[in-house]
Amino acid sequence: MYDYIVIGAGYGGLSSAALLANSGFKVLLLESHVYIGGCASYYKRDNFTFDVGATTLSAVAENRPMGQLFKSLDIKPNLKKMDIGLVVKMDGKELHRFADKDKWIEAAGTFFGNKKEEKIWNKIYKTEEMMWNFVMNNFSIPPTSIKEAISLIKLSNFKYAGLIPAAFNSLESFIPKSAINNKNYYRFLGEQLLITSQNSIEDTPYLTAAMGLAYPSETYYPYGGMKSNADLIYKKFIQLGGEIKFKNRVSKIEIEKEGYKISTAKGEVYHSKGVISNIPIWNLGNMIEGREGDYFRKKAKYFDSAWGAFTINFAIESNLPTPSAYYQVHTKEKIPFSHGNSMFVTFSEPDDFERAPKGWKTVSISFHTYVGDWELNDYEDYDKRKELVTIKLLEEFEYQFPEFSDSRKMYLLSGTPNTFEFYTKRYRGYVGGIPHSLRKSLINMSPNKTMLKNFYLSGDTAFPGQGIPAVVLGALNIHKIVMSKAETF
Ligand SMILES: Cc1cc2nc3c(=O)[nH]c(=O)nc-3n(C[C@H](O)[C@H](O)[C@H](O)COP(=O)(O)OP(=O)(O)OC[C@H]3O[C@@H](n4cnc5c(N)ncnc54)[C@H](O)[C@@H]3O)c2cc1C
Known part of the structure; x- marks a missing residue:
């Protein structure tokens, strides 16, 4: 009997598995493919390594998810911080998104001719910083019980009260009209949001729009490709006694008296006290029969597209x-x-x-x-x-x-x-997570903790979703919940 079975070796699953193994749990990771990494995996052709999806790493600072993961697992990644986090090519011209805030504000001002650039970006960077601090210091989001909701209203969280309007209003409502009416600026913001929040200017909450728009200030190039850091997490997991079985697609999850029975398409059966599902909620719903599966099917139906x-x-x-x-x-x-x-x-x-x-x-x-x-x-x-x-x-x-x-x-x-x-x-083939949307509020996203005992969700269709730092944050949250003994094990 394993303590935890983790389903899917994407960044979320790898991180959850390694963090739990690091805390002494007996963990089995089941992966359907022959490689780790999922949407951030790779393939080789002769002496070349190609990333299949994700290519950019961010949130590596010590108080952000990647930084905290690397620190917890004592991993030293081979990364280069980009002075220019992103180059935007528009109409034959190049706009450099400098990591340095002041240089970026100056570049944007010259490029678009907006007078209020400093005000706009100071607010975006401030909101981003506050939001990271909030999510890194509170792991029960969205809350799954009144007790958890009350725990969010603690005194130390009062300083984040200013974030509330940003959760329920769009980016559009925080940007001066003169800037929004600038056609090129609108285009620029719209395309940036599509790759970060997966949504439009009108429907992305300002809160997550700010995080997406500020990301080029902390962009890292991973030597060896996205696989190199996944490899380091994987190696650590194995070093810590974790087990992985490739080519083992989970097809059914059954609830038992002592925990869970996990069956794979190959006909293998494993038992564990707890489960971390790192596969999309759309896939998970079909694996659990009955009333228990309804919870995941309902979530999948509500967030029905990506x-x-x-x-x-x-x-x-x-x-x-x-x-x-x-x-x-x-x-x-x-x-x-x-x-x-x-x-x-x-x-x-x-x-x-x-x-x-x-x-x-x-x-x-x-x-x-x-x-x-x-x-x-x-x-x-x-x-x-x-x-x-x-x-x-x-x-x-x-x-x-x-x-x-x-x-x-x-x-x-x-x-x-x-x-x-x-x-x-x-x-x-839905990728990139669930679009951040005002219409379907962030509060409705699947929390990492579920209604099932010792059953957690990581990956980009659970809170906070979208991108590697977010799925790693999910893994860090799960680890914190497990370690806080919020549930008896
Ligand atoms: C083209 C593209 C570009 C992107 N660019 C970036 C970027 O630059 N930066 C960034 O941060 N993010 C980027 N993203 C998003 C990012 O890649 C994903 O959000 C993140 O990698 C998702 O990780 P995950 O762990 O949630 O899931 P996944 O990576 O999807 O991993 C799920 C794993 O589960 C396995 N699996 C599935 N079903 C089963 C089953 N039944 N049993 C066992 N195993 C199973 C899969 O094989 C896979 O390995 C990009 C995505 C795409 C597609």
């Missing part, structure tokens, strides 16, 4: 440095089947020889797409659609980065929501 991603990866032969590894490119033409008008481009750093040999770089491009556009019955139609989008993306890349147009390109591979569904088993 984005899909289209990705391409390739290698280019070039020594040319880029000012940042990360670009958000406002496209000249709308890419077919894209939502929004931008693509996210990541270059490997010239001295990252784990990703590409000397004189070469890897390039990863992604954009948001509707999953329904890829759910075609006819394979030929699907292939044609995929080819069309790949060609358009490459044309756009050539146009936006003429400095690489003569460079040799190799190992081109594209992925659609179907690819994500195939490799990560995520329902319909």
Whole structure:
């Protein structure tokens, strides 16, 4: 009998498993794929390593989720802080999102011509800082009982009272009219929010919009790709006595007197006192029968949609440095089947020889797409659609980065929501978590603690969702709840 079985070795599951093993629990991690990492996993082609999805790490400061995880597990990641967290390409010009706040405010002021830039960004950065402090110091969010709700109203939380209006109002209502009426500024904010909050200016709560908009102030490039940190967490977990079983897709969870019975598609059966599910709530609902499963099915039904991603990866032969590894490119033409008008481009750093040999770089491009556009019955139609989008993306890349147009390109591979569904088993290929929305309030998101005893949710469809720092925060919260003995074990 295990203490905990963790389902899914994405960043959320790996972190939960390692933190629990570090506290002496007997943990089994079940993963359906042959690799760890999920949406932040990788594949190799000869001497090249390509990220499949996520490419950017943030929230590494000591008082933020990644920093706290690395500290708790005594992990020393090989990261480079980007002075320019992101380059935004718009209408043939480049806007540098400097990590340094004052430099960024000056750059934005010059680029957009807004007079109130300082006021706007001071408020955004202040809200972001307060929100991080709040979530890092309170782990029962959203509360699952009156007791937990009352515990949030403690004296030390009074300083966060100013955040309340930000949770229930959009970014639009906090930005001066003159700035919102600036067409380019509106475009810029809209595309930034799409990649961070997965939502629009009108519907993203200011609270999480501020966190998303401020992220380029703390952007890190992981040497070796996103896999390198996942590997460090995984190795730590194994070192601490944790067990992992790959190619073991959990198909059923049953509640027993002493805990849980977990069955896998291969027919293997495991027992544990507790469970951490790091798979999306859309997948989880179908694994638990009866009244207990209804809770997850209801949540899945309420948050019934998310984005899909289209990705391409390739290698280019070039020594040319880029000012940042990360670009958000406002496209000249709308890419077919894209939502929004931008693509996210990541270059490997010239001295990252784990990703590409000397004189070469890897390039990863992604954009948001509707999953329904890829759910075609006819394979030929699907292939044609995929080819069309790949060609358009490459044309756009050539146009936006003429400095690489003569460079040799190799190992081109594209992925659609179907690819994500195939490799990560995520329902319909929904990725990136649940969009942060005023209409479906953050309070309704699935808390890490569930109604079932010793049964927790991590991953990007549980609070706070979206992105690696968020799923790691979920794992840290679960660890705190377990250690606080909020439930008897
Ligand atoms: C194109 C793209 C770009 C992104 N860019 C960034 C970025 O730059 N920075 C950032 O922070 N975030 C980014 N994200 C978001 C980020 O990748 C995810 O939010 C995060 O990695 C999700 O982690 P997770 O642990 O919740 O789940 P996942 O990564 O989805 O992991 C779930 C794991 O569970 C396994 N699994 C599924 N079903 C079962 C089952 N039944 N039994 C056992 N195992 C199962 C899967 O194989 C997978 O390994 C991006 C996402 C995409 C798609």
